[in-house]
Amino acid sequence: MSLKNKIPFSILELAGVVEGATPADTFRNSLDLAQKAESFGYNRFWLAEHHNMKSIASSATSVLIGHIAGGTNRIRVGSGGIMLPNHSPLIVAEQFGTLGSLYPGRIDLGLGRAPGTDQVTAHAIRSDRMQAVHKFPEEIARIQQFFSKDNSSAQVRATVAEGVEMPVYILGSSTDSAYLAAKKGLPYSFASHFAPTHLFEALEIYYNNFEPSTYLEKPYTIACINVIAADTDEEAEILSTSLIRMIFGVMTGNIDYIQKPTLMTPQLKELSENPAFERMLKYAFVGSKETVRNKTIDFLEKTGANELMVASHIYDHEDRVKSYRIFSEIMRELKRETA
Known part of the structure; x- marks a missing residue:
């Protein structure tokens, strides 16, 4: 097993709203998860940005970051991230x-260029978004x-930001983002948890074209996966x-609560084996500790990622916390084995 001695592991939180819950319930659960993740040894807790989706409450990302x-x-x-075309750079800096x-x-500042919503809502957020x-x-x-x-000495300043340490990460799901992160000499996070098609091509572009900068001396990659871990595969x-069900709703435009x-x-099994489903959820690791461990090792060996970021869409909060605890045990065990 040829893994790096230490692979940090982190969480990407979408603040998913389950059926029968409120956004307030969701925010309390997100904070509880973050507190437990801290005790489990997770490196980061990133909040996504999505709009006009009743199943996702992470829309005011910077507010949630302060809460967590x-x-x-x-x-x-x-x-994970701020969708920059939705915002003024000055306001983001402030x-x-x-x-x-x-x-x-x-605090980390991950930046992406996708809208995080549908085109009608994106236009409502910022009419000049495409520019x-x-x-x-x-x-x-x-x-x-x-x-x-x-x-x-500039005419326009974000005085609260000047001199503040703020690592910037480029987020992406395409090769365009890989070229940009490499050119700017910034760390790169790839959304392989829902858009795995270009993962290896993007990583190769980033590694081969990386230009050292004042921010980063050598390439640094974060790869995202989905994990649902439990005591047994069943x-x-x-x-x-x-x-x-959630992915089916996204693909059919019928987004609902978790x-x-x-x-x-049999119907759900057939859905999960649909080629479109399999492409989107190629890196969804579902199973017992041993099953998830084997899939994680294989993923790390193939990608050479510097860090793993995990998303988890599970209905019950305690089941979700347990899944993240099991994954943290896997990563800590791998660290000991490769030390």
Whole structure:
């Protein structure tokens, strides 16, 4: 087993809303998960940005980051990510400069260019969004400038951000993002948990084209996976029925709350084996500790990722916490075995 001695592992939290719950319930569960993740040894707790989806409550990302960071002590908290074309770079710098001052050395700024919603909602968020999409590299540079001490003499300043430590990560699900992260010399996080098609091509582009920068000397990659871990393969399969229904809703445009799991029916099994499903959930590791461990080792050996980020769509909060605990045990055991 040729793994790196230490592979940090982190959480990507979408703040999924289960049937019968409120966003307030979801936020309490997210904080509880973050607190437990901190004790389990997770490196980061990133919040996504989505809009106009009743099943996902992570829409005001920077607000949630403050909520999570304020309720934890050590774990890094950040955006996975801020969808920059939805926002003004100045406002992003002010928000994250404030967070970075409140929680020094603990905040990450992950930036993506997707809308995180449908096109009608994206237009409602920012009517000139497509112009911002084409200016994505320039707007990242503007944010970096706002955080620079050298910006103190500029006409437009984010004074709360100047001099604040704020690591910037490029998020992506395509080869375009790989080229950009490499050119800017920034760490790169790939969304292989839902868009695995270009994972290896994107990683190869990033590694081969990486240019060292003042921010990063050598390439650093984060690869995202889905994990549903339980005591047995059979129990994990039952829990995964909530994920199957959720993905079916996304693919058919009928997004609903996360549903209570059921036994795996022939219909659900057929859905899970549909080629479109299999492509999207290629890196969904469902099963017992041993099953998830074997799939994780294989993924790490094939990708060479520096860090793993885990998403988990499970109906019951305690089942979800347990899944993350099992995964943390796997990663700590791998660390001991490769030390």
